Amino acid sequence: MEKEIDSFKSGFAALVGRTNVGKSTLLNRMIGRKIAIMSEKVQTTRNRILCVLTGKEYQIIFLDTPGIHKPKHKLGERLVQVALNTLNEVDIVLFLVEANQRPGPGDNYLIRQFADLSTPVALVINKIDLVKREELLPLIESYSRLYSFSEIIPVSALSGENTGHLLEVTISYLPAGPKYYPDDMVTDRPEEFILAELIREKVLSHTEQEVPHSVAVVIEEIQERPNNVMAIRAVIYAERETQKGILIGKGGQMLKKIGSQARADMEKLLGSKIYLEIRVKTKPDWRNKEAQLKNLGYYET
16 A cells, blocks of 8 residues: 655665666656666666656655676676665665566575565566566566565556556655755766766677677766867777777777767757767776776776
C-alpha cells in the first residue's frame, strides 16, 4: 500500500543491478534528460552518478551505480565497491533485473548483500516489452523465493511503460524533508564529466572486444567563443598502441565518426554550436594503477 504525500518529500534512491540491465536507460527516462550514457555493452557506468528529479511535492536524488560484476582489475574492484557502498546511504533501493532473464550469479550475489539491509528494496523488472505478460509471473515467483521485496514493479525503461507508477512508489518511500538541490539542477556531475561521457558512449558504440572498456576520456578545456560557440578539447586514453590505432581508424575515419556523433549530442545538451577537438593517447595498463585511476577521476566518490 503506497503512502500518501502529505508534505514535501525528499530522499535518495539507488539504482542497482547486474551490468546491462538498463539502469542508465531507466535513469534517463525518469529524469527526462540524457545524463547517464547507454550502451548494449556491459560495465558502461563507471562512476556513481547523482541525478535530481524535482516535482511540486518531492525531490528524488537518484544514484546510478556501476553494474555488479566479477572484478578483473583494480578499476573493476572500485566499481563494485562503489555500488555496494551506496546501499546503506539511501531511502530505497531499486533493484533492476531483466524480464527475459532468470536470476543468475550476479543477481544472487547482489541479493545476498541485501540480507543485512534495513533499507527497503524494490524489485524493478525491466524490459517487459521483450516478453509476454504471462511470462512475468514465474519470474516474479523465482525472485520472491530469494528475498522479501518491499515492492515488485514491472517496467520498460525503453518505452516508458509503467515508469510513472515506479515514480509514485519511489516517492512513497521518501521521508518528509527539504529540497537538497535547486529546482533546475539535474546532476551533481560537472559539465566536463557529462561531455566526457558522451564521447565515451560513442567509443562504446563503435568499437569491439576489449577496446571500449580500455579507454578513459578527459575534457582538457572548454572555451566560450563568439556567436554561441563552445570549443572543447578532449583526450581519449587507451591502454595500448593497437587500441589507439583502432580508435583513430584508417585515415582518421573512426575518430571522425566518434567526434561527429558526440558533437551532435553536446549541441543538444548545451544548446550551443560545438567545436570539438579529440586526440588519442596511451596510458599503459591504466585500469590497474591506482594513481592513474585517481588522475582520471575514478576515486572521487
